[in-house]
Amino acid sequence: MSLPDLPFNPSHCLINGAWRAPVSGQTVALIDPSDGTELAQIARGQSADIDAAVRAAQSALDGEWGRKTAVERGRILTRIGQLVLENVDLLADLEARDVGKPLTQARADAVALSRYMEFYGGAADKIHGETIPYLDGYTVYTLREPHGVTGHIVPWNYPMQIIGRSVGAALTMGNAAVLKPAEEACLTALMFAEIARQAGLPNGALNVVPGLGAEAGAALSGHKDVQHISFTGSVATGALVQQAAGANVVPVTLELGGKSPQLVFEDANLEEALPFLVNAGIQNAGQTCSASSRILVQRSRYDEVVAAMSERYNALSVGPALEDHALGPLISTRQKDLVTSFLEQGSDLQIAAKGQIIETAPDAGVYVAPHLLLCPDPNHPLAQREIFGPVQVIIPFEDEAEALKIANSTEYGLVASIWTENGARQMRLAKALKSGQVFINNYGAGGGVELPFGGVGKSGHGREKGFEALYGFSTLKTVAAKHG
Ligand code: NAD
Secondary structure, eight states: OOOOOOSSOTTOEEETTEEEOOTTOOEEEEEOTTTOOEEEEEEOOOHHHHHHHHHHHHHHHHSHHHHOOHHHHHHHHHHHHHHHHHTHHHHHHHHHHHHOOOHHHHHHHHHHHHHHHHHHHHHTTSOOOOEEOOSTTEEEEEEEEEOSEEEEEOOSSSHHHHHHHHHHHHHHTTOEEEEEOBTTBOHHHHHHHHHHHHTTOOTTSEEEOOOOIIIIIHHHHTOTTOOEEEEESOHHHHHHHHHHHHHTTOOEEEEOOOOEEEEEOTTOOHHHHHHHHHHHHHGGGGOOTTOEEEEEEEHHHHHHHHHHHHHHHHTOEEOOGGGTOSBOOOSOHHHHHHHHHHHHHTTTSEEEEEOEEOTTSOTTSOOOOOEEEEOSOTTSHHHHSOOOSSEEEEEEESSHHHHHHHHTTSSOOSEEEEEOSOHHHHHHHHHHSOSSEEEESSSGGGGOTTSOBOOSGGGEESOBSTTHHHHHTEEEEEEEEEOO
């Protein structure tokens, strides 16, 4: 399906405020996963383009952008947020086609992008250093300073939200940014950069170079003039990015996904829990780093939860993103092959329920029906490994100790939730769960741009979102003045 008119050329990079073709002139096809048609040709940026983008970012820091006060930066971010809101329909449309994300979910992401800009715009002048009592005759204080040029390597599953939380926080602290969106989905990254340009962000403060991971991504993560890298994606690629940045002794923030559990105890309010138990697993067809792919249920309510979740699963429809079903397609045939191979590995598990791919779904679309699987063994590969597709396993447990053991048994630790009315249990588990975020009687708290987010273990390190991200995107200088 053809794209709406765009205020930029999708096969160009944005470097130093100007749209231009990549140096090699090469492009890559962008595919609409809902029907397999080509949406556009995008730039296949390579090291020459990354190099130009890094130089543009550095000159922005040495020039107009670097001279902006915190208040001025905040005003620009707020203006970007307002312009994002004015373009919500277009952004949602682009994201739906590009990612295959159902329109309502794509729209929520566009609104979240504007919220990030508003939140960070408002925060820009509220971050400051401290004075430190020290020896007689000294005044000591700290200054929060930007790292400099920051690199942002973004995946295809939530381009707008991830750009909001990482580029938004970086610009707030006065860094300049080079953004490398995913080759599978990058239209909203380009549109966002155009919006930022129109909102008055000085040239070079944000540059966008689409391209392949092994080319543009690797060139950015190993660039010697980049002073911070923020990466969201797979564990394997995250490790490569950290290695490349490590060679330049550059800090990295890694957000690498998870196997996030929801723990349902026998005193849980099931009516409240149910929508979260299902939606947290099937949102964006399960291609969500914080997807809840493990549902742990106390044995006494296991059958009841299976029946109630199954009823919801049976009503789930899967179809083209613009038709706004509960689930759209997966991002690519590669991702479908991966999910299918997991389902084959889980062929020994009983299927409790499956959603339905609508009959009119195009044959060339990348559709997978959501699966709810009964999984008595918490060590089964489907209960341990991140699938990144619409597959949830339900695991029974006897008591709190066993629930905790199972919950903490994977190598990940991104999000967990506890469904119980028992306050003491809530507090005990909130402390003991190996997880970057814990939710009590909810899951995700609506996404909350204000809430620090990030993982432990193989889920990564560093925190994005909220004020915490602003500390990560800045460095602290201590000044000690001796004046007698
Ligand atoms: P990926 O980690 O390879 O890609 C993410 C980003 O990194 C993309 O922009 C890509 O171009 C870039 N990249 C790839 N190779 C690179 C390299 N050598 N150096 C620097 N950047 C590089 O993920 P993928 O291949 O798109 O998906 C594979 C799996 O990763 C998925 O099945 C899923 O399990 C996981 N994943 C996780 C998230 C998340 O939000 N945590 C997002 C996407 C994918």
